[in-house]
Amino acid sequence: MSFSFFKPSRPKTPPEVVKAIKDSLMALDIKTVVEVRALEKAMEEVEKNFVTFKIMLCGDAEAEPNMEHVSQLTIEVCKEDVIALLIHKLPNLGWEARKDLVHCWSILLKQKVDSTYCAVEYLENHTELLDFLVVCYDNKEIALNCGLMLRECIKFPTLAKYILESASFVLFFKFVELPNFDVASDAFSTFKDLLTKHSTGVANYLTAHYEEFFDLYEKLLTSSNYVTRRQSLKLLSDFLLEAPSSQIMKRYISEVRHLKVMMTLLKDSSKNIQISAFHIFKVFVANPNKPREVKVILAKNHEKLLELLRNLAAGKGASEDEQFEEEKEFIIKEIQKLSRLPNLDG
Template sequence: MSFSFFKPSRPKTPPEVAKAIKDSLNALDTKTVAEVKALEKAMEEVEKNFVTMRCMLSGDGEVEPNVEQVSQLALEISKEDVISLVVHKLPILGWEARKDLVHCWSILLKQQVDSKYCCVEYIEKHLELLDFLVVCSYDNKEIALNCGNMLRECIKFPSLAQYILNSASFVLFFKFVELPNFDVASDAFSTFKDILTKHASLVAEYLTGHYDEFFDLYEKLLTSSNYVTRRQSLKLLSDFLLEAPNVQIMKRYILEVRYLKIMMTLLRDSSKNIQISAFHIFKVFVANPNKPREIKIILAKNHEKLLELLNSLSGKGAEDEQFEEEKELIIKEIEKVSRLQSLKS
């Protein structure tokens, strides 16, 4: 005869886990929670349910996750509107709950059910959640890094990245990357970079339709008084502008005198890293076989200073040899342009 009075509790099923998460998140509504102790109990319940979700999605270190349960939980999370709830309740969650949520968010988005990303499809039907993540994330430094991680997971999917690119909230990144809090600004720049580099064809389409607006804002980053902003934005410009799908954008960019002048200014920057990054874009202006007359005039007028700058500039390590070869070609082209302009004047 067994005298065990304590039977192990039955593990919750995916529908039960999804419902428990939903109920505990709803209990955080401050309008319905009158007492501090009740709110604390609700928060504990949320944290406990998030731990259960995390274990079901990624195992507990000893037992691997059950593939069928993972799929079913992703489906139930979508059906029960839990995705919307966790996003909107994010600002009031505790540190541990946010950490578990970010971990689970990545797994849930990648989970396919019948060849469909059910959680991604849910967000496609509730795109305002992406705006919420963008606006709330970098306006609230407590949750900024959590939201940044969640946004970058979303950006991996073309449909969600396209929405962010074309949304009114996208231009906020030009402000966020210069926020005074270094960690928050760096995280915002990581998200900004992913938006502009993860899906080249989408970015090319966006830049074609928003060329003037985008590069007017980007010019402010390149000329920022903040060294980190100048360096990061210049490197990022090379990363997406010189990509094959953006060739038409690049051809348009290198026809404009204002942008040539920015690169010439950056060539004189006190930072060698910025000088070298500026050179890699400056050389495209110079090497362009279809340089407009205005570009040639600027190069000719400043050729002595440019040659002095370039001769004093050297590459780094393994790229030294290629850098020197490219620099020599650019120097020769500037000298050629200068001679031709002298003959015409």
């Protein structure tokens, strides 16, 4: 008597797994799916294939991943254009499939085959996929999934550089103020990574797009939304005070329009925003090469500024408080000196 039908089915090879994923994703095409049941069946197939994909790529409770299979899987996913399918079909996927995809995404990107990051190289050659992920912030169903995938991409300098310099980058200035708080917060996390993960690339970008960028950024600093004002002010310090951005900072602190924004933020109703604004305002005042226009504004407004500064308290720990008070005293003295200078009456 034969019991061959009890034998477990042979595990799929990496090329077979990738082909199964590709076929099931293609079946999700709305144009080809006529019946609701057929669409449900296609979705079930996708989810089943994604589980196999995840286990092969990440392992499970019983076994570590076979690294040779992981490499093969990565090569096949790129060769068969499945990366493009994974991204373009995101809006069609169910919650579970999206979760599995996001889990696998960072592993795919970090996978090196013969010293090459295959998936990263694929995205470098198909940059429209990065634009697609950015634009997906407009779809709140998948915005958070796309945000996670984008932040994994941004870890790689070439991909971050593309997004920064792309036309889609300016969309972040809109996305960070979307009415959905979770989506806006996630968009700000991605925006922050773009401006802080690769300081040399950011400095190059800001040098080439200075006017356009700071025109848009000023709108964030003066937003009616408290969270936007606070986050963007803190982020400004994070990327402006980086060593590679020293020339950008010198330009920034020489311009009166930026000084006026900081002076306005010093009067903000939020103590946190006042403190953050002070840390940028002090750089304008401490600058030994202040342009005459900056000196004039500081001298003209010295009484209000001195009053604001004297009422400003850090309110953190003892050491931070002490350092803050020392910096504040120095800035107060600098403003007092300017107010006594002749020929600064405009």
